[in-house]
Amino acid sequence: MKSAERIEIDRRYCKGCLLCQYVCKFEVFEPGQERSALDYRMPRVAKIENCRVCGLCETQCPDMVLTVVAKEKGKENP
Amino acid sequence: MNPLGEKYLRKPFLPFLFCPGCGDGMIVQSFLQAVDDLGVIDDLAMAAGIGCSAWIPVYMHADVLKVLHGRAIPAAIGLKASRPSRKVVVFTGDGDGLAIGGLHLLHAARRNIDITVVLVNNQIYAMTGGQVAPSTGVGSRTQTTPYGNLEKPLDGCKIAVAAGATMVSRWSTVHTRQLTRTFKKALNHKGFSFIEVISQCPVQTGRYILGSGAPQFNLQWLKDNCVPVKDPSRWGEVEAEGKIPVGDILQIEKPEFMEEVQKMNRKVKDEAEAKGGDR
16 A cells, blocks of 8 residues: 655645645545645645545645655555 | 646746636646646647636646637637647637637537637636626526526537537546546547536635535535536436536547648649649
8 A cells, every 4th residue: 555755735835725635535634724825724734644645635736736745665664 | 836837837927816726726737637648748839718717728838829808719720720730729718618709619619620629617707706607507696697597508518519529528627537538638639629627616606606615615516516427328317417417428530620721722732733833
């Protein structure tokens, strides 16, 4: 099973629509308190260990700010 | 910014002017994914009119023609006529493509000229403040129909099929992967391809017609109401239930207009030469 090393959210362009939280079936995201450069409340990556790198949040992000970086194969947890 | 955006977006134009939760950004991404998979960014030439959806091509690092309201398809036909090697794509909205530019759509489909038209349907005139559009459903309350809309909506896909388009599909912004696949097919298709994308507009459609301005609610509405149907003959059953059927409708081969023009030119030239060069 694939797992994610990190999920990057570009704070320059995020508009805080929280569609990433809505489309994610594994509850990786939650609403955060930090504000983006456009003054919207950004989502927060809460449970990175749940992520299976399906890429749905990436393809459904309307501002193209999400990048899911998968763990390399050798480094995966046993 | 994800890698696709880093590669293909014009950085000084960012951020997108779309509202938070708008579907147009998803269409930018699906289209760029298709372009990236095919590697045709240098062959692209795009045209757009006026409206929210007409801003989609402006953010991409490719040749873009921004023209008068509703006149994106004639501009694209001119572009195709002068540069037949280019892949010409038109981004248009329901006001731009079905209302003010409706007849251009009919005649481009009738000629079967090799362009791709992407019609983004958000069921309202969103940029001007939420007036009733030709694609607004019966009974919808908008700024200009406060007691409910009485007019029946236009179905862009059926119009394109009737007018003679050779590739017709409809998807929604929920189906981004299917959309990418369809964009790839359309870019490789020889002839007029028409793709309707049902998109969410939380600010206008959501607040006035559906009852909530939350992007999550609007996406859920699309998920519940856009039913993927494989067999186009079963679309009527889904429509009878009051839902929106989505899927690929048809893909056929027909003589393409610009090729026919070139063939005719050659024929006339040959005949004139056979007569003794007096042209």
